[in-house]
Amino acid sequence: MxxxxxxxxxxxxxxxxxxxxxxxxxxxxxxxxxxxxxxxxxxxxxxxxxxxxxxxxxxxxxxxxxxxxxxxxxxxxxxxxxxxxxxxxxxxxxxxxxxxxxxxxxxxxxxxxxxxxxxxxxxxxxxxxxxxxxxxxxxxxxxxIVLERDPDAPPRIVDNKDGTLTDNDTGLMWKANDSFIELDKWVSWSEGKTWIKTLNDSQFAGHTDWRMPTRKEVQSIYDPSHSVTDNYGETVYLPEGFTAGSGLTCWTKTLHKTDLSLAIRFQFYNGDYKWHKIGLRSHGVRAVRTNRPKKGSPEGEN
CATH class of the missing domain: 3.10.100 (Mannose-Binding Protein A; Chain A)
Structure with missing residues (x-):
């Protein structure tokens, strides 16, 4: 093949x-x-x-x-x-x-x-x-080779001025800072889940449905046309609007079907992803939520 x-x-x-x-x-x-x-x-x-x-x-x-x-x-x-x-x-x-x-x-x-x-x-x-x-x-x-964006189209990433970013291409809302920026350390998969729970407990930005991204969701914000620096000054590829200084990698909620000790981590420096032991403290995590419209408001949340 x-x-x-x-x-x-x-x-x-x-x-x-x-x-x-x-x-x-x-x-x-x-x-x-x-x-x-x-x-x-x-x-x-x-x-x-x-x-x-x-x-x-x-x-x-x-x-x-x-x-x-x-x-x-x-x-x-x-x-x-x-x-x-x-x-x-x-x-x-x-x-x-x-x-x-x-x-x-x-x-x-x-x-x-x-x-x-x-x-x-x-x-x-x-x-x-x-x-x-x-x-x-x-x-x-x-x-x-990246297709040019329609200059008349709205910007892909919108800064909501409350620590969140909305992706107009996918309808997802992301926390602007990842766990590495917030905690100044790498986390295991379980620690990443705990960090996201604290966001929900505190109703961060008014929401209680923050979660780990799937592999496809985190892959959607890998943008090889735009580079920023990670926490070590290395190049990572994220859409314009995401904060510099984040981690190189991100845990996902995607667990292995036959070995639940493995989860996918995504690499923002090259767009690849791999299975990693969930107990390893070697990655960050990005919190995401589905940006659901409010009742009676087809335009969605602001």
Whole structure:
């Protein structure tokens, strides 16, 4: 199945230093950091490179980022060959500039010290220390191709001036600050539930139906077109209007069907989600509620 997806992938040279993958809605840099800098770089240098390109709006865009591991895999095609920095065969479409690095950093992290790299010679994933100068990597940045919003449409996120935000696209109301901003610590899944209970007990913003989001709900506020900084100064992707300084991740109410010790946590730095033990104090949580209209008021709550 994965091989079939790859075969459908068509890369288009946009003539401005970028390459589009219209099948998956992605745009890649035509040249990686090896070609740009003449050296391999650490994971944190990759983040800085993305910030630099976003500041100068390379090719007109400001949402360049490190690819996820699954996105990096979309570059690999066993039926095509290119040439890497060492003159070796690399399975990367020839639309990309030859002489590039044969690996790329990904946004997949293992704690604060390690990140995943991906090898385009052999379709291989591996872990590297983020600051290991002895085994650095290149990176090929990517961005999501985002459709322009109708300028006459109302703003997506509305600040209700009471510590809440309304998402006009989904009808959901979110607490503007997540648990990390409020508590200044990571929480387990149960502690996240307890924090939300305190919001309901205190009738935060006049409501008593705050809850943990589902995976799909929290995924709906992942916005690769808009970046803010998290509590450690790293880049996360949330719609305009959400507060900077929040956690990288968010617990969801989605529990594993056969193992109730696992719940999904969502990652705002790359849009991925994974199963995690609910007892781990390693994530934040965002409180959400369904914004129901008041009786006799079809316009909904203010």
């Amino acid at each position: 994965e091989e079939q997806v790859r075969k459908k992938c068509k890369f288009i040279d946009n003539g401005d230093g970028t390459v589009s993958d219209a099948v998956h809605g992605l745009m890649w840099l035509k040249r990686d950091t090896w070609l740009e800098k003449g050296r391999l770089i650490t994971w944190h240098e990759s983040q800085e490179f993305a910030r630099e390109l976003n500041q100068r709006k390379f090719a007109g865009y400001s949402n360049w980022r490190i690819p996820t591991a699954s996105e990096a895999k979309l570059l690999f095609d066993p039926e095509v060959t290119n040439t890497d920095m060492e003159g070796c065969e690399i399975h990367l479409d020839y639309v990309f500039t030859e002489g590039c690095g044969f690996t790329t950093w990904t946004s997949e992290s293992r704690g604060a010290k390690a990140a995943m790299g991906y090898d385009l010679r052999s379709d291989f994933e591996f872990w590297l220390a983020k600051e290991n100068d002895g085994f650095p990597s290149a990176v090929r940045l990517v961005r999501n």
